[in-house]
Amino acid sequence: MSWQQRIDTALAARRASQTLRGRNAVTQGCGRWLEREGQRWRNFSSNDYLALSQHPAVVSAWQDGARRYGVGSGGSGHITGYSEAHQHLEQQLALWLGYPRALLFISGFAANHAVISALAQSDDMLIADRLSHASLLEAASQSPAQLRRFAHNDTAALQRLLTKPCCGQRLVITEGVFSMDGDSAPLADIMDAAHQAGAWLMVDDAHGAGVIGEGGRGSCAQAQRRPELLVVTFGKAFGVSGAAVLCSEPLADYLLQFARHLIYSTAMPPAQAMAVSAALKIIASDEGERLRVRLRRHIERFRQGAGELPLQLTDSSTAIQPLIVGDNEAALSLAQRLRERGFWVNAIRPPTVPPGTARLRLTLSAVHQEEDIDALLEVLHGISK
Ligand SMILES: Cc1ncc(COP(=O)(O)O)c(C=O)c1O
Numbered sequence: 001m002s003w004q005q006r007i008d009t010a011l012a013a014r015r016a017s018q019t020l021r022g023r024n025a026v027t028q029g030c031g032r033w034l035e036r037e038g039q040r041w042r043n044f045s046s047n048d049y050l051a052l053s054q055h056p057a058v059v060s061a062w063q064d065g066a067r068r069y070g071v072g073s074g075g076s077g078h079i080t081g082y083s084e085a086h087q088h089l090e091q092q093l094a095l096w097l098g099y100p101r102a103l104l105f106i107s108g109f110a111a112n113h114a115v116i117s118a119l120a121q122s123d124d125m126l127i128a129d130r131l132s133h134a135s136l137l138e139a140a141s142q143s144p145a146q147l148r149r150f151a152h153n154d155t156a157a158l159q160r161l162l163t164k165p166c167c168g169q170r171l172v173i174t175e176g177v178f179s180m181d182g183d184s185a186p187l188a189d190i191m192d193a194a195h196q197a198g199a200w201l202m203v204d205d206a207h208g209a210g211v212i213g214e215g216g217r218g219s220c221a222q223a224q225r226r227p228e229l230l231v232v233t234f235g236k237a238f239g240v241s242g243a244a245v246l247c248s249e250p251l252a253d254y255l256l257q258f259a260r261h262l263i264y265s266t267a268m269p270p271a272q273a274m275a276v277s278a279a280l281k282i283i284a285s286d287e288g289e290r291l292r293v294r295l296r297r298h299i300e301r302f303r304q305g306a307g308e309l310p311l312q313l314t315d316s317s318t319a320i321q322p323l324i325v326g327d328n329e330a331a332l333s334l335a336q337r338l339r340e341r342g343f344w345v346n347a348i349r350p351p352t353v354p355p356g357t358a359r360l361r362l363t364l365s366a367v368h369q370e371e372d373i374d375a376l377l378e379v380l381h382g383i384s385k
């Protein structure tokens with residue numbers, strides 16, 4: 001098959017299964033309203049859970065940073081790209097989350113990929129929750145180690161895999177809050193199982209950091225566990241972009257030697273590090289707590305109202321509240337009808353989620369008003385009968 005035939009066949013297959021992905025250029029994609037082409041929709045799709053992407057203190061920190069450092073970092077952190085702003089943010093994060101060290105990455109995808117690629121060797125076993133994010137599963141499957149996946153959030157299944165023979169080291173991999181289901185991993189049980197078997201644990205808390213746990217410290221703080229590797233990202237509750245890996249002193253030094261995404265890639269702009277620092281300051285403050293309380297109230301209001309819908313809610317108490325539809329076409333049609341009625345909600349289909357579980361992935365934010373949630377519920381009741 002030629003290159004052209006391969007591309008045409010792949011696109012035709014996506015079209016036939018109603019899973020062709022596309023993008024929409026927006027005028028504004030964060031905040032209460034999504035705006036494009038002169039129209040606006042109530043926004044139930046962004047991961048800006050605390051609305052910090054628009055917060056004046058975060059925006060002005062980025063502006064101050066740009067004035068002080070310029071807009072780019074000018075190189076890899078190993079050359080000239082590691083500034084005092086990066087160092088300050090790493091120290092702030094380590095202190096906040098109770099780890100000896102934090103290392104910044106340009107994205108959560110890069111952080112997950114870098115850590116797994118740098119650690120895994122051929123006689124190791126990576127044991128991941130089946131619903132782990134693409135960045136984790138892709139890195140694990142591309143690594144020379146053996147990848148085994150356990151049934152979602154099933155600690156007994158994990159324990160069975162931990163008894164399988166392995167000549168090297170074992171690393172258990174999971175998310176704190178699952179991005180497509182919104183449910184939380186039983187982190188205390190998972191960590192105990194991993195440690196009993198002498199394995200390490202890596203937790204990607206992209207959707208938990210800033211939003212849940214005491215002071216917004218995330219899923220691990222809530223479970224009162226500190227895994228060997230914790231990944232937090234800044235594109236969701238922090239409202240910015242980028243990520244950090246929290247770990248021990250020697251592991252951070254090891255990653256500085258062997259994590260190729262750190263060595264061979266331009267560091268995040270210092271101004272961005274300053275914006276993330278400002279976001280962290282808010283998250284850790286009383287204002288952050290007020291935003292989390294407001295978000296929790298929205299979540300309760302939505303779940304109460306959605307309980308009577310003919311669509312299935314997931315076991316989620318977080319800002320991610322998917323409604324499982326099942327069929328791809330039906331999910332697309334519901335998303336389209338919501339859009340026609342003024343609500344921006346995305347239909348998530350395979351391969352992002354398992355076949356037969358297409359869904360409306362609704363996300364709530366502190367920026368919503370109660371009336372937004374009530375209006376959404378009313379329309380959902382109308383169109384899902
Ligand atoms: C669980 C999880 N991990 C990692 C990532 C990737 O993070 P980033 O967007 O910073 O690359 C995402 C983003 O969608 C995610 O949901």
